[in-house]
Amino acid sequence: VLTQSPATLSLSPGERATLSCRASQDIRGSLAWYQQKVGQAPRLLIYDASNRATGIPARFSGTGSGTDFTLTISSLEPEDFAVYYCQQRRTWPLTFGGGTKVEIK
Amino acid sequence: EVQLSESGGGLVQPGGSLRLSCGVSGITFSDYGMNWVRQPPGKGLEWVSHISDTGDDTHYVDSVRGRFTVSRDNSKSTLYLQMNSLRAEDTATYYCTRSRWDVWGQGTTVTVSS
Numbered sequence: 108v109l110t111q112s113p114a115t116l117s118l119s120p121g122e123r124a125t126l127s128c129r130a131s132q133d134i135r136g137s138l139a140w141y142q143q144k145v146g147q148a149p150r151l152l153i154y155d156a157s158n159r160a161t162g163i164p165a166r167f168s169g170t171g172s173g174t175d176f177t178l179t180i181s182s183l184e185p186e187d188f189a190v191y192y193c194q195q196r197r198t199w200p201l202t203f204g205g206g207t208k209v210e211i212k
Numbered sequence: 213e214v215q216l217s218e219s220g221g222g223l224v225q226p227g228g229s230l231r232l233s234c235g236v237s238g239i240t241f242s243d244y245g246m247n248w249v250r251q252p253p254g255k256g257l258e259w260v261s262h263i264s265d266t267g268d269d270t271h272y273v274d275s276v277r278g279r280f281t282v283s284r285d286n287s288k289s290t291l292y293l294q295m296n297s298l299r300a301e302d303t304a305t306y307y308c309t310r311s312r313w314d315v316w317g318q319g320t321t322v323t324v325s326s
Contacts, residue, residue, distance in 0.1 A: 139313060141257075145257075148307055148316035149249075149257060160314055192257055194313075200273045207225040 109193055111204035117212040124180040126207045128193035133173050137197035140169055140178045143206075144189045152191075153178065183209070213316045214238040216308050221320030228298050228324070234291040234308030234317055241289035243265075245311035248282060248293050250304035251319075261293065262308070276303075298324045 108133040118124055128138065136156040142151040151160040153169035156176060166181040179185055188211050193204040220232040234246070248260040261282040262271045270282050281294040291308050304321040 110231065143257075148319060150316075151314045154313070194257075194259075199262075199271045201262070203257040207257045 109195055109202055109204035110209050111191075113207060114205070115208045115210060117210050118183055118184055119212045120183050122183050124178075124183055124187070124209055126178040126180075126191055126209075128171075128176040128178070128204050130174045130176070130195055134195045136172045137155055137195055138169075138171065138176050139194045139196060140167075141191045141192045141194065142187075143192065149192065177190035180209075214310075214317075216310070216315055216317035217307055218306060218320035219305065221322045223325065224298055225326050226299060227326055229294070230298065231274050231318060232293040232295065232306055232308075232322075232324060235295075236289045236291065236308075236310075239310070242286040242287045243282075246282075246284065246291045247309050247313070247318075248291075249307045249309060249313065250302075250322075251324045252301075253308070258304075263291070264283040265311075279303045295322070298322075 114126045126134045132163050134152050138156045140153040142152050152167050156171055157169045168179045170177050188190045188209050190206045190208045195202055215237045217235045224230050245264045247262045250258050250260050260273055263282045267284050278296045283292045303324050305321050307316050307319045309316045
């Protein structure tokens with residue numbers, strides 16, 4: 108089970124966003140982060156806990172291993188307001204967290 | 213450019229069947245495992261199924277095991293999801309994605325309702 112917190116994060120453009128994902132068991136570094144906007148498919152941001160996917164801006168960073176992981180957006184841009192999901196790829200069944208909505212304050 | 217395109221969604225009665233397809237272009241399809249992921253209206257993402265590059269290894273989420281079957285035709289660069297004994301809780305947008313998870317289709321909507 109993956110638990111994301113907070114459920115909603117209300118911030119202003121330019122602020123720093125810190126999103127948490129906690130696994131119920133050790134998943135080593137097998138964690139990914141996705142961004143999803145309304146009406147769109149998810150977009151891969153981070154894989155293997157800390158590696159940015161192709162084309163992802165440097166303001167997105169991922170850290171963590173074991174059971175505790177963090178996605179940080181260093182300075183929010185207007186296009187960053189969306190829902191973010193974590194996903195573990197360590198064991199079957201693969202699972203997603205419940206999501207964190209980053210909304211404009 | 214890598215493109216994935218799902219089709220086959222629609223409205224079906226409880227207990228009915230549908231077959232989803234995912235056409236893939238821009239890559240060597242047989243080099244990649246593939247996944248189906250679904251998203252009920254207004255809710256989060258749920259991984260549904262995985263199939264290996266050769267098709268000889270498959271995995272399912274417990275809620276669909278025994279009802280859904282994933283398959284692929286590498287000669288046609290197409291992924292399938294046969295969905296039987298459909299339930300209301302299967303209502304969702306279904307996405308296909310390759311095993312790198314970096315490219316997703318636009319999704320196809322399945323509605324199970326009488």
